[in-house]
Amino acid sequence: MSHLTIPKTYKLYIGGKFPRSESGRTYEVSTAGGEFLANAAKASRKDARDAVVAARKAVDGWSGTTGYNRGQVLYRIAELLEGRRAQFVDEIRRSEGLSETDASRQIDAAIDTWVWYAGWADKYVQVAGNGNAVSGPFFNLSTPEPTGVVAIVAPQESALLGLVSVIAPALVAGNTVVVIASERHPLSAISLSEVLATSDVPGGVVNVLTGSPGEIAPWLAGHADVNAIDLAGAGHLDWVDLEIAAAETLMRVRRPEPGVTAPSLERIVFFTETKTVWHTKSLI
């Protein structure tokens, strides 16, 4: 017996909840062949604002956990991804028109990337931090601290792997994230939201907006409560303007990068600020 197809209308992921867009708008997501796949919410600037508020609220809790704990939480996401592998493979195949082998390769790479970054959570401080030599009897230690709320324009192609490769490094240090998913292939991002909602990641740590990056990114770039913006997938936008808007509020900016970026420690350290403390050496 054939089963009735249920056309889905997906929602946003903000503050651990799945709200509709405040604007009430949706847009159609098509398969690579141009057939209807699903409806996705088309986020407005107010959704972006709400997402930043949710992300800001989550900063203290998430950055306050130990690196060891954050590593475990991130590793758990990789486990959950593995459990929903078939769903991701199916979505990637239909949305991006890849073969089963290529789709499997993408989800494998995405899981590996999570695991790779999860491992850094309790190690990057030792590598990126320093004991500085100073001309006095002091310990002088520089350590990286999370910068706060990071806005991200996810890569437009290779939707799942691209997304994971930009949000995982920002999360490792304890930042919270507002990410604009790939406009044409948002399903992987939505499914990843569902994974995050059932994982140990506190609500508000990752907020996923679907819709038009061209419409939402300028509001995030100009937002005074966003600490850094990763324009990874903004190459097709007028990103110089975004960079200028971000400079107004002294926001840290990462310029567009073509394709999917390879995992790197540099991406983790990029979204941190250096804190230096002095402490006397001899108390005897």
Added chain:
Amino acid sequence: MPDHSTTTSLMPAERALRIIGSDLSESSLTRHLDGLPGVDAVGLEARAAALGSRSIKTSSKAWAIDRIISLIDLTTLEGADTPGKVSSLVAKAITPDPAEPATPRVAAVCVYGDMVPDAVAALGAHHGDPDEGGIAVAAVATAFPSGRSSLAIKLADTADAVAAGADEIDMVIDRGAFLSGRYGLVFDQIVAVKEACRKPDGSYAQLKVILETGELNTYDNVRRASWLSILAGGDFIKTSTGKVQPAATLPVTVSMLEVVRDWHRLTGEKVGVKPAGGISTSKDAIKYLVAVAEVVGEEWLQPHLFRFGASSLLNDVLLQRQKLATGRYSGPDHVTVA
């Protein structure tokens, strides 16, 4: 055996004498309050929801934001309040947004009675009537927030605050007495506190009567308590202390505004309303402005007839104000803490 309390005559409050008549006693007051028509709870909530769904854009929003600021009682009511905290609150009341000198000032600062001298000293020349560009000092009194103490202590609490320079007194009613039907006791206490608000020059500190609607359970009780407070001489009726949940809600405020409207139709007198507690965003505050304008009229949108009791609302309103001015969303790092 007849309950002798029902025949007890009450303190002669001028408004009650006019409306109820010269046989003012607990039984005639109770008869009057019980004779008030009941509140249609579903209709009230639907009306409040409809008033809250208006879309307010651009120039109206800019007007609303400035008006909200000028109607705020900037409040700190913590056990941990210090003179330093009060003076930083006052600094924020005088200059809400240092980057934007055109920002209006708030109507009043609201503190515990013992902090009134600190507030008055910190305000200095800015202390005055909000209608004349000053900032008033409001003090909570009468064993705020529970109201559980003897009348003598409540009156002393009030008189202390007035002597220290408070222009407005926020008193709490005895909810226990109200809920057990002893309306006369509640009435007498309000009348007595009102008398304690008398300043040496013969004028009175403005009296705001806190109903603590979160403890009154029904809209009918809110209506009765509002009516009772007005009869006893309250200049303002205020929803809540902010220490009990739920605090101010839009339906409760609309029902209180309706009482104020009815009182105005009946007597021509204007009584103020102050929702307090739980209003922390400009979006919510704008809904209250709409409700006031629709229920009693726009003339109520002035500091002597409508106030917001709030501590965190001001910062959200300032963020919205900055957004309107710059076109960019602002953040909590760009407003001062108070």
